[in-house]
């Protein structure tokens with residue numbers, strides 16, 4: 289591969305434009321709250337920071353509850369955040385062929401020590417939040433909806449993040465709308481909202497150093513998030529990591545254990561506010577592309593497209609596919625991962641299988657989560673994916 293070959297991203301992030309950097313974009317939170325029809329949103333410096341604020345707030349209400357229940361297949365930042373607050377992590381296996389909780393296992397896991405249950409929407413596909421709520425509320429716990437990968441998704445016309453007690457979105461690079469790093473908290477409960485705003489105020493200093501870093505990263509993202517330059521910042525490092533066998537680095541699963549907590553400058557909010565004006569049209573176009581792509585992929589005998597709760601309207605940053613075996617998945621990836629077509633993997637492992645998390649996540653018997661990790665691959669649904677690209681991908685996945 290040459291240094292600058294064409295490269296598609298693994299997820300559909302909203303591309304920034306030069307004019308997003310002009311002053312006077314408006315109020316990011318107000319624009320998004322209006323688009324999504326939510327109560328006021330609270331801006332944080334990352335999705336993980338939002339989760340920290342949510343957990344601290346709940347802990348103050350129930351200091352005797354010390355356990356957080358997570359799906360065994362989720363972003364490593366989630367257990368890192370829980371652990372950093374001194375809370376106990378309890379993994380719950382997923383249901384077969386899925387990323388959402390196994391309901392029987394979740395029922396068995398929740399008890400008087402449970403502070404929160406975190407149902408998680410992955411790849412824009414929606415988890416069953418109502419069931420998590422029924423199980424949590426029965427034991428007096430709360431539900432925090434991890435909607436980091438689902439900004440813009442709806443259930444019965446309402447934004448995700450509101451069916452649970454608290455929800456959060458991520459504005460990280462590659463997750464739809466991006467400030468390079470950012471997050472949003474939401475809740476339908478006014479008392480919780482007030483408490484979370486107070487909680488954040490006490491813990492969130494302005495950091496010139498972090499703001500400079502994030503601002504430069506955001507400029508870099510705006511410049512390079514296009515097929516002609518993405519190999520520089522994404523494709524070439526990916527291929528390097530794959531050549532050295534470091535799969536976790538290849539998909540960006542290795543995070544620092546120390547979570548930055550700082551304010552987001554007006555300037556970055558302004559960039560996000562301008563870009564946010566294009567978000568509804570961008571999500572709609574992605575939905576139309578994804579539905580076509582899904583029809584093609586589902587016609588392949590060896591491919592299952594992972595779906596969310598029936599009747600929900602998710603977003604489509606990518607399509608998650610399950611192949612019949614780990615061997616079949618790895619064979620397909622060996623032909624596709626390095627090709628610049630946006631084919632990749634979601635998280636590499638179930639949470640107990642990350643060596644670097646060993647001091648944080650105890651081993652657990654989670655066969656379904658491990659199986660999901662072993663058979664899953666993703667097809668990025670970026671606006672640059674052409675029919676010719678899709679044909680290449682389908683050709684490989686159709687092979688026996």
Ligand SMILES: *Cc1c(COP(=O)(O)O)cnc(C)c1O
Nearest residue numbers: 334335336363365436458459460
């Ligand atoms: C990315 C992600 C997070 C963390 O969000 P950041 O903004 O990167 O801190 C949490 N949960 C899931 C499922 C994610 O994909």
